Amino acid sequence: MLPAQEAEQIILNLLEPLNIQQDSEIVNLKSAGGRVLAQSISSKLDFPYWDNSAMDGYAVRYEDVQKASVETPVTLEVVEEIPAGSVPQKTISSQQAARIFTGSMLPEGSDTIVIQENTQRNGNLVTISVSPQPRQFVRHRGSFYQAGESMLKPGIALDAPDIAILATAQYSELKVYRRPRIAILSTGDELVTPDSSLQPGQIVDSNQYALGSFVSSNDAIPIFVGIVPDQPDKLKKAMAQAIAEADIVLSTGGVSVGDYDYIDEILEELGGQIQIRSVAVKPGKPLTVASFDNSCLYFGIPGNPVSALVSCWRFVQPAIKKLSGLKHNWQPTFINATTKNELRSGGTRETYLWGNLNLVGGVPEFSLATGSHSSGNLINLSQTNALAMIPIGQKSIAAGESIKIMLTGQLY
Numbered sequence: 074m075l076p077a078q079e080a081e082q083i084i085l086n087l088l089e090p091l092n093i094q095q096d097s098e099i100v101n102l103k104s105a106g107g108r109v110l111a112q113s114i115s116s117k118l119d120f121p122y123w124d125n126s127a128m129d130g131y132a133v134r135y136e137d138v139q140k141a142s143v144e145t146p147v148t149l150e151v152v153e154e155i156p157a158g159s160v161p162q163k164t165i166s167s168q169q170a171a172r173i174f175t176g177s178m179l180p181e182g183s184d185t186i187v188i189q190e191n192t193q194r195n196g197n198l199v200t201i202s203v204s205p206q207p208r209q210f211v212r213h214r215g216s217f218y219q220a221g222e223s224m225l226k227p228g229i230a231l232d233a234p235d236i237a238i239l240a241t242a243q244y245s246e247l248k249v250y251r252r253p254r255i256a257i258l259s260t261g262d263e264l265v266t267p268d269s270s271l272q273p274g275q276i277v278d279s280n281q282y283a284l285g286s287f288v289s290s291n292d293a294i295p296i297f298v299g300i301v302p303d304q305p306d307k308l309k310k311a312m313a314q315a316i317a318e319a320d321i322v323l324s325t326g327g328v329s330v331g332d333y334d335y336i337d338e339i340l341e342e343l344g345g346q347i348q349i350r351s352v353a354v355k356p357g358k359p360l361t362v363a364s365f366d367n368s369c370l371y372f373g374i375p376g377n378p379v380s381a382l383v384s385c386w387r388f389v390q391p392a393i394k395k396l397s398g399l400k401h402n403w404q405p406t407f408i409n410a411t412t413k414n415e416l417r418s419g420g421t422r423e424t425y426l427w428g429n430l431n432l433v434g435g436v437p438e439f440s441l442a443t444g445s446h447s448s449g450n451l452i453n454l455s456q457t458n459a460l461a462m463i464p465i466g467q468k469s470i471a472a473g474e475s476i477k478i479m480l481t482g483q484l485y
């Protein structure tokens with residue numbers, strides 16, 4: 074039984090990120106949100122493109138208005154109006170001003186904006202009764218970004234602000250990593266699809282769907298292989314095809330020590346190098362990880378539905394992240410929280426207990442899901458958003474103590 078962190082390290086070391094040349098594709102900016110950038114981004118333009126106004130008001134020469142006050146107001150001649158999108162036609166000379174709007178180009182000769190709230194307009198004259206700061210409300214060309222500097226580097230997941238600057242830098246298309254392809258198969262003679270009429274002894278295959286959703290929410294493409302019975306020849310064929318087609322294969326079931334658990338044996342027959350056979354994690358002790366020469370990584374995950382998801386969150390998610398081209402943040406994120414309930418563990422394995430992380434007055438608090446914490450009980454795993462982690466060697470954590478939490482859903 075490998076400690077979880079060691080297993081995680083072995084898994085990450087077995088994977089290379091997708092190749093930035095061969096494993097990339099061009100996407101339209103409109104569908105690039107969430108994708109991992111596979112090129113460097115820079116712009117030939119400065120930002121802002123030119124000196125412009127940050128407010129609605131008047132463009133003036135600071136020296137004309139620096140002494141303006143309610144007692145000694147300054148009156149200037151308004152020589153031009155510059156709506157956004159137009160180019161100033163006049164140079165502002167002494168005792169002159171231009172009407173200006175947010176984003177408009179600053180006219181030659183002016184250096185400061187007086188906000189319209191501090192002015193009084195009368196025909197072609199404007200009276201200013203508050204002295205501004207020098208260069209106030211002018212956004213200077215290149216003050217946010219200078220042409221040619223690096224703007225975005227490959228390996229980041231693009232979010233809304235990133236998309237905004239890509240638009241600003243005039244990228245209507247860009248290169249992103251392709252999404253990893255993850256094959257999913259459920260193994261077991263007892264399994265049937267959700268639309269079948271259940272016979273005694275049969276179980277509906279939930280793992281295929283749960284893992285498919287998990288894969289999609291990790292920005293990867295699920296390939297649904299289906300249910301494969303516990304028959305070595307059928308398993309071998311399905312596994313070989315999945316290994317040939319996918320970057321990662323996830324199979325559930327058949328990795329324990331039962332008479333019908335064939336996965337490890339078949340992986341070896343197919344030329345796989347078994348790297349991990351079990352991990353000191355509860356639930357989810359049986360975990361087979363095998364590497365293949367074609368760089369496919371195979372995860373033989375336990376069949377119990379809760380164990381299957383815990384294995385995915387703890388070990389598969391970092392693998393997908395590294396594979397996807399993301400430069401960092403592969404490991405699960407643990408958050409400190411206080412526990413509302415006492416938490417217990419056998420002490421010999423890193424133990425995960427599911428429940429809800431809530432913010433109580435802004436402070437994260439974990440409450441254990443009610444009902445059975447059996448690895449076969451999916452029912453109370455639903456509608457939880459967090460796993461509390463009890464480290465190996467620890468048998469209990471008292472209510473009110475600080476614990477580490479892995480978020481598995483949204484925090485409300």
Ligand code: AMP
Nearest residue numbers: 259276277278279280326327375376377
């Ligand atoms: P196994 O790991 O094959 O020994 O399976 C452990 C338990 O998980 C058994 O009770 C199985 O019936 C159940 N199980 C296995 N695969 C699935 C699946 N795809 N969906 C739901 N339950 C499953």
Ligand code: MG
Nearest residue numbers: 261326327376
């Ligand atoms: Mg089985």
